[in-house]
Amino acid sequence: MRRQILLPSAWRREALRTNLWLVPTVEIVLAVALFAGTYALDRAAYDGTLELPSFVISGTADAARQILTAIAAAVITVVTLVFSITIVTLTLASTQFGPRMLRNFIRDRITQLTLGSFVATFVYSILALVSIGPGAHGEFVPHVSITMTMVLVVLDVAVLVLFIDHIAKSIQLPQVIASIAGDLAGAIDTEVALNAGSGPKTGPSLSEMLVRLDDDSGVVRAPGSGYLQYVSMSTLIDIASSSHAVIRLLHRPGHFVVEGEPLADVWPAAAAPGVARALGGAHATGPHRTLTQDLSFAVDQLVEIAIRALSAAVNDTFTALACIDWLGDGLCKIADRWRPATVHRDATGHLCVITVTIGFDRLVERAHDKIRQASRGMPAVMIRQLDGLAKVMTHTTTQDQRELLIEQADMILRCSEESVPEKSDREDVRRRYNAVLAAVSSRTMASCPTNEDT
Numbered sequence: 001m002r003r004q005i006l007l008p009s010a011w012r013r014e015a016l017r018t019n020l021w022l023v024p025t026v027e028i029v030l031a032v033a034l035f036a037g038t039y040a041l042d043r044a045a046y047d048g049t050l051e052l053p054s055f056v057i058s059g060t061a062d063a064a065r066q067i068l069t070a071i072a073a074a075v076i077t078v079v080t081l082v083f084s085i086t087i088v089t090l091t092l093a094s095t096q097f098g099p100r101m102l103r104n105f106i107r108d109r110i111t112q113l114t115l116g117s118f119v120a121t122f123v124y125s126i127l128a129l130v131s132i133g134p135g136a137h138g139e140f141v142p143h144v145s146i147t148m149t150m151v152l153v154v155l156d157v158a159v160l161v162l163f164i165d166h167i168a169k170s171i172q173l174p175q176v177i178a179s180i181a182g183d184l185a186g187a188i189d190t191e192v193a194l195n196a197g198s199g200p201k202t203g204p205s206l207s208e209m210l211v212r213l214d215d216d217s218g219v220v221r222a223p224g225s226g227y228l229q230y231v232s233m234s235t236l237i238d239i240a241s242s243s244h245a246v247i248r249l250l251h252r253p254g255h256f257v258v259e260g261e262p263l264a265d266v267w268p269a270a271a272a273p274g275v276a277r278a279l280g281g282a283h284a285t286g287p288h289r290t291l292t293q294d295l296s297f298a299v300d301q302l303v304e305i306a307i308r309a310l311s312a313a314v315n316d317t318f319t320a321l322a323c324i325d326w327l328g329d330g331l332c333k334i335a336d337r338w339r340p341a342t343v344h345r346d347a348t349g350h351l352c353v354i355t356v357t358i359g360f361d362r363l364v365e366r367a368h369d370k371i372r373q374a375s376r377g378m379p380a381v382m383i384r385q386l387d388g389l390a391k392v393m394t395h396t397t398t399q400d401q402r403e404l405l406i407e408q409a410d411m412i413l414r415c416s417e418e419s420v421p422e423k424s425d426r427e428d429v430r431r432r433y434n435a436v437l438a439a440v441s442s443r444t445m446a447s448c449p450t451n452e453d454t
Contacts, residue, residue, distance in 0.1 A: 024116035200349035218272025224286035328388030
């Protein structure tokens, strides 16, 4: 029987990054190891086997206690300040950007590094403080450790300045929007790399296998409720290959699954129980969505910021325009490079896994529909959406993609005609619409072979 397999490193990295305890814990361990080294040097100097250089801080045991006590008190006070600033930032992000943006701030490395640096310095100073005590040659004073504590304090001050500068920049909306767009671009690059290349194809075709799955398949049900966060395709292929089965996933990362509902179909049906036992190590569910394997999550984040900005309570048109610009940038990359694979085969070419993927059409709809609906009567937003469609049009590779973009442009034009009262504003929107049509013609001609090519 197959044992459960640990989740892939990509998902583990994301899960470990989105917390405020991992980096501080690592720094505390490093601080303890550093103290072990400096304490050994101090013991060697105390026993007379090592001569300390002149720059090492010297003094009595009482002076050492006062220095370390003052440092420990100051550092823990700054830790409280940093934590308070972090909480205020998270509260502001939740209110202004939406609750789904909290994870972006929690996973910020500068915040984690700052908390960890001060906590590690506090632990180090406490260890140095408790090491002071009587000895065979008088009171033992860890001079090297005290000097190292002063060095750590200086480094902490530099980290604090970096943290304050970083926080002041990170709460600015343009920076938040660009950060989400950067995550989207990174996710696209990852998906493109995973889907690159092709191997041999043997055995039944996709259409034949779909018929078999419809006629005779077993159902694997979800063991728990939550958002599907990650699916290990290599693990699924191994499971299917070793079971001589074909797995058809019914959900993709980002979908919410309910405990007990069908998660996958398995052919032949007799292999379903074994696949169900092994499938637990090939996927992860949780209370929230992540960018891992879920491009639409970044699109939804940008759309959420845009429609919040367009609401009557906020009325921040320029933030919405910035979101539209970055959405257009992401769609350009998707149209040009992203080709999701729905069929996955093993090394011999046999079909093993059939997946559900989000297509270019759904991403285009998610990037435009809600913003268009929220921008009725706002020609500036409509114009920017049409400008974005014209840019995406230059990166399209198929006629189907161009037709999808034309359909979105048609809906924006109709929305303008229905909701914009000023004639000159409607004419501005129509001019941008005509620019989209011109981009369509230009791209269609560029993709058609010329007489010389034929």
